Amino acid sequence: MQDSAQEGCSVTYGAYPGEEPVFSSGVKIGGWRELGRNRPDALSEKAKAKVWVADVPEMLGRFYTLYDGDRRLPRACSAGFAPTLPPLDYATRRKLWQAGNLEALYSLSYPKGALKNWSNLEDVEIVIRPSQPHSMNILALESVDEAACVARTSIPGYHPLRQLRVWPPWRGTGVERESLWVENVLEALDTPGEWVLNTQERKLYLWPTGEEPGDGILAPCLRELIRVEGDVEVEGPTDIPVRGLVFKDLTFTQGDRGVWTKDDAGIQHDWEMVDKDAALVRLRGAEECAIQDCKFFNSSGASAVRLDLYCQRNRVVGNEINHLGGAGILLIGYGPGTKDVNKHNEVLNNHIHHCGEIWWHSQMIVLSQSGENQVAHNCIHHVPRKAICLCGVRPQFFNRERPISRECARMIRWDEIGDLGEWPESTIPLGGGLLSIWDKVIPFLHTRNNVVEYSEVYRTDEVLGDGSAINMSGAGRGNIIRRNYGHHILNPNIHGAIRTDDYQKGTLIEENVIFRTNSEAGLCLRHENYTVNNVVVDIRSARPMSSGPGIPSDYVWVGQMPFDGSRIVKNIFFHPGGEQGFYIGGARDGSGPFEHLGKMESGEVDRNVYFAANAPQGDDVIVELRKVGHEKNGAYTDPLFVDWENGDFRLKPDSPALKMGIKSIDLSNVGLTEDFPERFK
DSSP states (O other), rough: OOOOOOOTTTTEOOTTTTOEEEOOOEEEEOOOOEEETTOOTOOOOHHHHOOOEEOTTTTOOOOOEETTTTEEOOOOOOOOOOOOSSSOHHHHHHHHHHHOOGGTTTTOOOOOOSOOOOOOOGGGGEEESSSSSSOOOOEEEEEEETTTTEESSSOOOOOOOBBBBOOOOOOTEEEEEEEESEEGGGGOHHHHHHHEEETTTTTTEEOOOSSSTTEEEEEEOOOOOOEEBBBOTTTTTTTTOOOOOEESEEEEEOOOOOOOOOTOOOOOOSSSSSSSSOOOOOEEEEEEEESSEEESSSSSSSSEEEEEEESSSOEEEEEEEESSSOOOOOEEESSSSSSOOOOEEEEOOOESSSSOOOSSSSOEEEEESOOOOEEEEEEEEOOOSSEEEOOOOOGGGTTSSOOOOTTTTGOOOHHHHHHOOOSOOOOOOOOHHHHHHHHHHGGGGGSSOEESSSSSESSSSOOOOOOEEEEESSSSSEEEEEEEEEEEEEOTTEEEEEETTOOOSSOOOEEEEEEEEEESEEEEEOOOEESSSSSEEEEEEOOOTSSOOOOOOOOOEESSSSTTOOOOEEEEEESSOOOOEEEOOOOOOOOOOOOOHHHHOOEEEEEEEEEEOOOOOHHHHHHHHTTTTSSHHHHHHHOOOOEGGGGGGOOOOOHHHHHHOOOOGGGGSSSSOTTTTTTOO
């Protein structure tokens, strides 16, 4: 508070001309020595001849990442294994959950020898990639019973620990294996560059990439490098922010990874924790501050920037963010209630790539309980999951009789919500009785009236499944997704390039271009949302997964939810191949997409252009839609792009789409602007 700028002024912390200040929490590890006679039995014979050891400096506690100069070193990682107990079916999980029996979230039955009751068990973690493809867990072990082959974690997983699935490998994550493994044990130290920390012995073991460890081995001692914090009254109605601080032309690197704790509150699917010290630069109770033209690189599971709780009229502009273990930029306000104070911020012109390297479920820009922000001209690529995520709290978490989970429920400011009335007896299938609750909680969902525009996203969703490149779920109304360019999104295990997911409505998706993706669809739509004047081109057939047949791809996926009020108008769906249905999905009653669209009580599907270049007579889509009352003015015709194969989706002057009132889209203004810092180009 005492460092705030005077009203109408700002205070800048910046680089001296010609200098490049670097903020790092790395502490040098020296005194390396060969193991000699004191070689731990747990090491393989090959490793014993290669591994070195050093004493951990007194100033360091437990750390979770290690660096060799500008490179993060991988922690020792075992081969994958599967739980010995089969997954629980949905009915059993639901029954246990309703009874408050959460033991399955802690307990893991494992193959004999896969886990041990190590003397430094508190240093050991298991990594779980559960059956739900949108999340991963990194959990500390609390106990291991080697006789019974049962382990227990210190905090619960997102899903029962036996709910696993084998996933195919993506982007350098290694060979295909079971989605559970152990890290930081000597038995797994078998590859150059890997390391193990034993905090009981205060020793660090390393298999160097060269003949011996260099002098640039660094261990981090901080998760946050800079925190700007106002007078934050979490339980009260009023916060007093810090004002007017600017951080410019600075470099941030080598922070440590945060760990989940028993008291953490998670946002949707535990992708991030609320109000967490897990970013290199963190604003917590800040107004009219800026993080501008800075570089964030080579750091662990922490994000680059967080705007937590009260944050208004702040700017995150012109930054280069790469090779982080976690997310890029997070805006996470207070949970559902009356305290709506994370808003009116700008996230502009940032280059974010090769992040999420430890937490694969990380999204690169996240708005959770944060509204009326502008997110524009960002370039995001080569990341394991979503580029941009707008989320809130889905209505099922507002059931006061439901056991309070880490995900979402702990965010809710129950005293401010009031009485929502009698809880529906049945909430299955998804939607069902919860729709009445949804209308009551929407006023408390603050991720609303955001504008996401002019951003380029590609090579996203490269590791996990589900979701999309730009995703909205459980957020408020009034969000606008417009004039973005999503292309080359090559994961058949996701639902679309742009998606409105469960309990999302009132979203305008306008004038975006989606080009060349093999996901389940180009656009994925649920509920009452509006899809206007988008261009979707070259949605390819998904390649087969290792565990089954290929997933068909289409241009629009229409969800099972009530679709009343939706508008799909003035879009172009252009397929360069042969016959194409263009719509996929449908209702849970088994009706297909056309029947589902025909059940809309309001809204429209009209004035769209469809074309399959190698099937000029394939106008079945128009015929089917007219049977159910849609596409009275739609057309099956070549829209006449200038040069779609080379990314020019403007329409030629004689385009029939122009005559239908469809706007031509020029992508020259999408992505990073010309004033993006020259030193990052």
